[in-house]
Amino acid sequence: MPSFLLKTEPSEFSFQDLVKKKRATWDGVTNAAALIHLRSIAKGDTIYIYHTGDEKAVVGVARALGGAFEDPKRPGKTPEGKPKFAVVDVAPVGPVATPVTLAAIKGDPRFAELGLVKQSRLSVMPVPGAMEKVLREMAGLGG
DNA sequence: GCCAACGTTGGC
DNA sequence: GCCAACGTTGGC
Numbered sequence: 001m002p003s004f005l006l007k008t009e010p011s012e013f014s015f016q017d018l019v020k021k022k023r024a025t026w027d028g029v030t031n032a033a034a035l036i037h038l039r040s041i042a043k044g045d046t047i048y049i050y051h052t053g054d055e056k057a058v059v060g061v062a063r064a065l066g067g068a069f070e071d072p073k074r075p076g077k078t079p080e081g082k083p084k085f086a087v088v089d090v091a092p093v094g095p096v097a098t099p100v101t102l103a104a105i106k107g108d109p110r111f112a113e114l115g116l117v118k119q120s121r122l123s124v125m126p127v128p129g130a131m132e133k134v135l136r137e138m139a140g141l142g143g
Numbered sequence: 144g145c146c147a148a149c150g151t152t153g154g155c
Numbered sequence: 156g157c158c159a160a161c162g163t164t165g166g167c
Contacts (some may be wrong), residue, residue: 007153009152009153028150031152031161031162032162052152052154053153053154056153056154102154118150119160119161120153120154120159120160120161121151121152121153121160121162123152123160144167145166145167146165146166146167147161147164147165147166147167148163148164148165148166149162149164149165150161150162150163150164151160151161151162151163152159152160152161152162153157153158153159153160154156154157154158154160155157155158155159
């Protein structure tokens with residue numbers, strides 16, 4: 001099953017906020033490359049939440065409640081007929097046992113091809129299966 | 144359609 | 156607070 005990493009600035013919307021709210025619509029993504037990845041999120045996909053700013057670490061796990069859909073606040077289609085500004089509903093699964101810091105990710109060559117490392121400004125990116133396994137180990141998550 | 148100028152993000 | 160990387164805008 002595919003998994004993804006979503007970045008957020010915790011002072012605006014943190015993983016803890018998601019836990020409190022029980023579910024949230026992940027919106028506000030405007031970057032074209034990030035939107036391409038966002039649109040590929042499907043129901044049940046695992047989502048890793050990364051905090052930028054002072055924390056710079058993967059702090060929690062969430063799940064997509066459905067597939068990406070058109071942002072009702074910003075309707076519009078791409079020339080291909082896809083939602084221009086896609087959003088996705090997510091629910092928290094739980095915090096990681098051990099936050100996985102950006103420094104740790106950058107220091108591990110197995111993450112060299114991860115979007116977080118290659119393009120620091122990308123806010124939505126796929127996490128390939130092999131990397132997800134490493135990430136889960138570092139985060140102290142089972143399976 | 145090119146590209147310089149400007150704005151934004153996010154790590155340092 | 157600075158600046159590199161990248162995206163967007165607007166003049167031509």
